[in-house]
Structure formats: structure tokens, C-alpha cells
Amino acid sequence: MGVNSVTLVGRAGRDPEVRYFESGSMVANLTMAVNRRSRDDEPDWFNLEIWGKQAQVAADYVKKGSLLGIIGSVKLDRWTDRNSGEERSKPVVRVDRLELLGSKRDNQEAAGSFGGQASDEEIPF
Structure with a gap:
């Protein structure tokens, strides 16, 4: 039995890129940065694919x-490079469940700048 399950919490690296299809379905692609335990380490970046x-x-x-x-699963996108003819691939997380975390205000501030400090009123504990 195989298990292919990914659970991540992080910040959107860019606004979603959305494509619509004649069938009526849509897909949103974006990147997500997930911090490591140590603040000194660079974050890990993931490509996300979200449908419907x-x-x-x-x-x-x-x-x-x-x-x-x-919450989602990892898949490997494969294609042939048009310029070199070489086979290429990249891992993508196909998202099954998307949760918007943080407050509406947090999301508005994040869209504007990353520099804001939380006040005591915003801390949930």
C-alpha cells in the first residue's frame, strides 16, 4: 500500500495564476513558501495546483x-523542452483542501507588505 499525502502551512509566494477551460473547469497555480524550524534556514518552496x-x-x-x-498529494509534471528537446519534470502538489489561515486583516497586510507587527489584540492565545 502506498501513501501520497502532503500537509503544509506557509505563505503564498505570488498571486494565483488562474486558467479557465472551455469545459467550465478552472485551475489556479501558485507557489508556497514553508519555513523550516530554524529561522536562519531558507524556506522550502512548493508549486501548488488547485482545481475546481x-x-x-x-x-x-x-x-x-x-x-x-x-492538504494534497505530490505528482510529477513531465514535458519536453521546446528549445532543447530534453525531457523535463517538476514536482507539484495537487491541492485537495485549501484553508485560508489568519485573519482578513492579516491577509490584507500580507498583500501590501510583510513588515507589520501583530498587536496583543491579534494574538489568539
Whole structure:
């Protein structure tokens, strides 16, 4: 039995790129930065692919810097490079569940700048 499950919490690296198809379906693609335990380490970056109603939510509410939680699975996208003719591939997380984390205010601030400090009123504990 194989298990292919990914759970991540991080920040959107850019606004979603949305494509619509004649069939009526849609897909949103974006990147997500996930911090490591040590603040000194660079974050890990993941390519996300979101389909259907979840893609519409991403298109409407996710902006660069938004705090997200996702559950999905890893797939390997493969293609042939048009210039070199070489086979290429990249891992992509196909998102099954998208959660918008943080407050509406947090998401608005993240879309504007990353420099804001939380006040005591915003801390949930």
C-alpha cells in the first residue's frame, strides 16, 4: 500500500495564476513558501495546483503573502523542452483542501507588505 499525502502551512509566494477551460473547469497555480524550524534556514518552496471550487476560492481570496494551509498529494509534471528537446519534470502538489489561515486583516497586510507587527489584540492565545 502506498501513501501520497502532503500537509503544509506557509505563505503564498505570488498571486494565483488562474486558467479557465472551455469545459467550465478552472485551475489556479501558485507557489508556497514553508519555513523550516530554524529561522536562519531558507524556506522550502512548493508549486501548488488547485482545481475546481478550491481554485475559485484561491483566485478570489489568496494574494502574495497570504497564510495558507493545504492538504494534497505530490505528482510529477513531465514535458519536453521546446528549445532543447530534453525531457523535463517538476514536482507539484495537487491541492485537495485549501484553508485560508489568519485573519482578513492579516491577509490584507500580507498583500501590501510583510513588515507589520501583530498587536496583543491579534494574538489568539
